[in-house]
Amino acid sequence: MQLIARSIALAYSNLPRPHRIMLGSLTVVTLAVAVWKPLAYHPDNDLSDTKPLVKNITLDNQQLRSLLPEASEPIDQSPPADDDIPQDDLDDKTANEAGVHEYVVSTGDTLSSILNQYGIDMSEIAALSDANRDLRNLKIGQQLSWTLNDAGDLQRLTWEKSRRETYTFDRSGNTFKSSLETLKGEWKDSVIKGTLNGSFVTSAKAAGLTSGEVSAVIKALQWQLDFRKLQKGDDFAVLMSHEVLEGKNEQSELQAVHMRSGGKDYYAVRAEDGKFYDRTGSGLAKGFLRFPTGKQYRVSSNFNPRRLNPVTGRVAPHRGVDFAVPVGTPVLAVGDGEVVVAKNGGAAGNYVAIRHGRQYMTRYMHLRKLLVKPGQKVKRGDRIALSGNTGRSTGPHLHFEMWINQLAVNPLTAKLPRTEGLTGKDRSTYLATVREVVPQLKLD
Known part of the structure; x- marks a missing residue:
């Protein structure tokens, strides 16, 4: 044994000095890891009986991946408060x-x-x-x-x-x-008309629409109108289909709507596929880009609404996708909309939020420089910021979120609005419906 020890000591002495330092450091670290054990103690009143507890935590592949250096988003990253959104x-x-x-x-x-x-x-x-x-x-x-x-x-x-x-x-x-x-009730159509005297929500409810029916009207026309900017005196007509059972309305379905604002007429009519189109059968929704950058970059951290902190065991959801982009990369609006937030958001760093219609919202975080201001209108593909590494971030990246009806969705797989209209037989059937419906929506 002594002979082996002398041989090792002699070999170590003959190594170049940098190699001896490196080998010694590795030996110290290895010994430290081998003897170290995280201890947890119960806050017992009798400290003499306190016993150390050793907790083994088993991580699955997804959790292990979240701890790798490439996962640039901190595991306890908190999104900007919803109160930031007007x-x-x-x-x-x-x-x-x-x-x-x-x-x-x-x-x-x-x-x-x-x-x-x-x-x-x-x-x-x-x-x-x-x-x-x-x-x-x-x-x-x-x-x-x-x-x-x-x-x-x-x-x-x-x-x-x-x-x-x-x-x-x-x-x-x-x-x-x-x-x-x-349900075995009878479906009956009715036209409800009104004139704005205050907000659209208040005026529509005063005309006889329920909260759910008001929401349906807003969603149908969300790509054509900004309902917050309607003026007093604007007129509307709504065709609703109600199911009447034992004299009571059990459920309703919006069939068509006509809004006149600023001397212009806006229509939305339901087709057999359940979606709304204009009078010619063209789609109302605005198309979206899949990625908020000019080219596709590597995803460094995926969308995961159930991500768990491997230490605390608490849910710390990752509500967006992280792209590993260099600092200064142009960030693009993925769709037409209005900037509702452009400021420093603490842990999110400099960030921008854009509202697209009434159902869609996108957020862009950890930016170096903002190129837009709240209230500004943007088009799909417009530059809104330069990417960075601000806020609670462990490396340069772009955190991108998409929300639909106030729920975070995976931006890489979410079904995005499309501008395509109806064609062929579907369009012919739809135009026949339009010819029947539009005369019922005349405004005085």
Whole structure:
């Protein structure tokens, strides 16, 4: 043993001095790691009985990835307070709408493609499909709505399969229980007209529309009008379809709306796919860019609404996507809209928030320089800032968020608005509806 020790000592002495220093440092670090153990103590009154506890934490691949240097977003990153976003009466939600997200099924949609973009686990989607296999064959125009708890778990999903059949799926452990409500009322159309005398919300309710119906009108015309800037004396006409059961209105559906503001007329008419188009069948929604930069950069941290802090075990959601972009990279608005925030947001650093219509919001964080101001109108592709490393950030990157109906979604997979209109037989059927509906919406 002594001979081996002398041989090692002799070999160490013959090494160049830099190598001896490096080897010695590595030895010290290795020994320190080997003997170190994190200790936790119970705050017991009798300190003499306090016993150390050693806690082993097992991390899955996703959590391990969040600790790598490439994950530039701190694990406890907090988004800017929602109070930073200007609110108005158009943002009011009725009691039964709070926390509920709604979606109209369109071409190519599946249950998984719809729910997965909101961070809902595939296991929960599979459990829903097991509860009712018809969910695997959604039809264009059907409506879904769902609620999540604070941890991002799906609690309830409502599926309006048709005007008469509505399925509700409530969580029960790891499964969902299904219930069916069948209505047998009579559907009747009615036209409600009004003139603005104050805000649109107040005037529409005074004319007889419910909060939900007001919200439907705003969503239908959101790409054509800024409802906050309507003027006193502006006129509107709304065609609603109500289901009457035993003399009471059970549910309603917006069919068409006509708004006259500043001498201009704006129309939105529902098609068979459940979406609204103008009188010629052209799409109303404005197209979006998928990425907020001129070219696609590497994703350094993904969207994860259920990310857990591996130490505390608490949910610390990552509500956006981080792109590893060099400092000074031009940041682009992904769609037409209005800048509602452009300032320093603390942990978010310099950041910009843009409202696109009434349903969509995008946020851009950790910027070096802001190129826009609150209230400014921007077009898709406009430069709004230069990327940076401000706020609570461990490296240069761009944090990008997209919100739909006040819920954060995955910007890389979210179904974005498109400008395409109707074609072929669909357009012919729609134009026949327009010819029937528009005369009912005449304004005096």
